[in-house]
Amino acid sequence: MADCSATRIQNPIRVRMLECGMPLLVEEMAGVRTAAVSWLVPAGNATDPEGEAGDGWSSLLAELSQRGAGGRDSRQFSDALDRVGVQRSVSPASIHIVLGATLIGDRMMEALPLFADLIVRPHLPAEALDAVRSLAIQSLESLQDDPQHRVTLRLRERHLPPPFNRSGYGNLAAYERADIHSLRADWMRRVRPIGSILSVAGAVDADELAAKLDELLSGWHGGLAESIPLGESIGGIAHEEDESNQTHIAMGLSAPSEREPESLLCRLATNILGGETSSRLFTEVRERRSLCYSVNAGYSGGRDRGMVAVYAGSTPERAQETLDTIRAELEKFEHGVSEGEFRRAKIGMKSRLVMQGESTAARAAALGSDWYRLGRCRSLGELSAEVDAVTLDGLNDWIGHSMSSPWRDSRTLCTVGKSALDVPVMA
Template sequence: MNLSAATAPPILTHRYANGLTLVVEPMAGVASVGMTLLTPAGAATEPQARQGVAGMLSEMIFRGAGKLDSRAHSDALDRLGVHRSSDVYTQHMRLGATMMGERVAEALPLLIDCVTRPHLADDAFDPSRQLAIASIEALEDDPQHKVMIELKRHHLGEPIGRSTMGRIDHLEAMGVDDVRTFAEQRCVSGGSILAMAGCVDFEMVRDQIGELIEDWSGAADEIASNDPPARSYHHMQAESAQQHIGVAYDTIGELDPQNMTQRVALAVLSGGMSGRLFTEVRENRGLCYSVYATYGAERGRGFVYGYAGTTPQRADETLQVMTGELRRMADGVDADEFDRAIVGLKSRLVMQGESTGARAASLAGDQFMRGKPRTLDDIAAAIDDVTLDKLNDFVAAHKPGDMTTLNIGPEPLRND
């Protein structure tokens, strides 16, 4: 499966003396540029008693930077047509942007200033904190989101399993100097990754970025994976007509040679309306209104997370059938399921290749996880390398182990 033109430029990388890694993929036939900038300022890097400070930083970086106050900086980006966002991952704070290729040279100074020269002004702190607290409080009206946050926290433990949203009590105890100190310690050049994809000239952006980051320095260690807690059942009481169930178990990591085989297995389980979970739990038995599974990975370990939303009366059976389907994968996959999973993965890959923003995010993620970016053809070749026999050998050898189960609703589950 060849997804790129024969003459497509290669992915180019450059490491600056201050530790920033630049990754650029010029793409033919597009007019836009996607950009992702990762700095080592994620939730797992926060001080133990200041959980939420990374999210505060990600909100405040757009409230004035460089020589421009909040309004002037925002207006300047708007005039250039730059769509931007920021959020927090486990290991990183992410700044993302998309723009027309002809605007890159003007937009880069404004975007780089967000991480190298943010104002972090006193008057930006309280509005940012209010937004952060309101987002956490809103989880009470979004239990599907809340159950997955709590599931990750219980399954992974401290600090890797922390919510990227933080904690209300920590946010209330926080001051603007906490944000400034965190930015100084973690929003540094060493370990940061800047990826760009689309209508972009590598040499031009390499040289311009080099000038923009001359005074940016520092280094921060990556947070090591912690030993996970014991797998167990957790119930969170909520007076509701719904029951929200999350399950998690361990599997292989991103750098495992069989990583793509794991992704194909996940696509069999939860690859849309033809996936096993949807078919067996929702369609055939009518047990729930929503069910799915996702795969998350670190370099050396991975995790499968499952969710089902149902009623209290059907919750026990829903959990039993869902976990039964997760374990039944070890019995094997048939040819039709395999073919649908492969087609689904390739379709998503094609759609990713049509989005410069998605490509920039993928390049940055690969650079962090794998130490080098992958082309679309590299990923397609990995999909093509998975056969039905390889998949069935894999699922037989990687049966789900002990699970973490978390339930939000009016009644505890039997969990037997």
């Protein structure tokens, strides 16, 4: 096993509940000079108004929020962040809009008022709406030229229940009807401290951060009801015709949620199945048979649901054999993995933990994700111990029980290409 002793370093993780009701999560990291911020606000695309009423407005809001805040217009606000040395992004995800930022830790107290202005006091200027709307529409229309991305979005749309199946690219009619007054009201409705999570990692002091934030966020209050499933997932099989010289295949299979202990077993198993160049799918479908130019499998775990997604890109002539071979490999996988495969997967996971431990941005993001999904924060040492505790027999027992015929039969399958593929009943 690789020496991953760095994961045993226990940086203190402090949790402070701010006066506004938002949790502040801080990992004080020794030996680093940088700091990173991950601020989650409950305004992701799953909380957008449905369909033409506002699907995609989270994308508009994420972009507009950066166009001036507090006492500064768009240019002044951008210049102020640059003077402090902040590298930043504001992006919509399924549940949250995420403000991510990295900077030198010594400048954090100068940057916090700017971050607070962006979240609590954004201008959302009317004069910027047309440009922001145009960017969103261009992004939506660009999907027509990207069938690989399109098939993964179709898989999400069919495999997950609404509203968690939204692509984030929005609805053309919703973009066209958006007006600045409705968008401002929508920001005020959704961006509240109850449901928001602020995590910071690096060269910072938790008590100093908490005191400053209580001052900056005075008067910010309220919360938003959590999104809940609005129905069952569609599932099944779907094909979209596309006059391309490629056929794209995406398969979705059920998986544990991140807060279930089995999620680690699923992550390890999926890495062995299709997460690395030594994986089963890559070796058999691409290297040995040369059926496709790309094939992979990945586990994505949310708080309440998870998914294993398999993707392959092939030619129309080889697409059917590609799908058949993937099907055969899934059937073989039920019988378990070898000692060598197991050892490589654990080494890879431990190595990724070490690299995460050296990145303030990765640790800030992980703290926020853990709090949302688990209600607590895990140290790198705890994560490493969880990986160490997995045994080959335990993993194979789980694979045999959870990745068997019923699991394969319940898959969702989406394809994009010249013609649909034959899909026999999976054994």
